Amino acid sequence: MIDAILHFIAxxxxxxxxxxxxxxxxxxxxLDMKLTAALSPLFEKHYDKIDxxxxx
Numbered sequence: 001m002i003d004a005i006l007h008f009i010a011x012x013x014x015x016x017x018x019x020x021x022x023x024x025x026x027x028x029x030x031l032d033m034k035l036t037a038a039l040s041p042l043f044e045k046h047y048d049k050i051d052x053x054x055x056x
Contacts, residue, residue, distance in 0.1 A: 026032055
């Protein structure tokens with residue numbers, strides 16, 4: 001029983017460390033803004049097609 005609990009805690013800790021490593025790499029290399037910059041033309045193309053209500 002104790003072994004199962006320790007195994008579960010080890011798995012949770014490994015997942016937490018893995019998620020931390022991924023989020024740290026995203027932060028360190030500024031990957032979120034690089035992805036946003038890469039997708040920006042697609043977003044602009046979509047939003048430029050939308051009809052606007054020009055009444056103020």
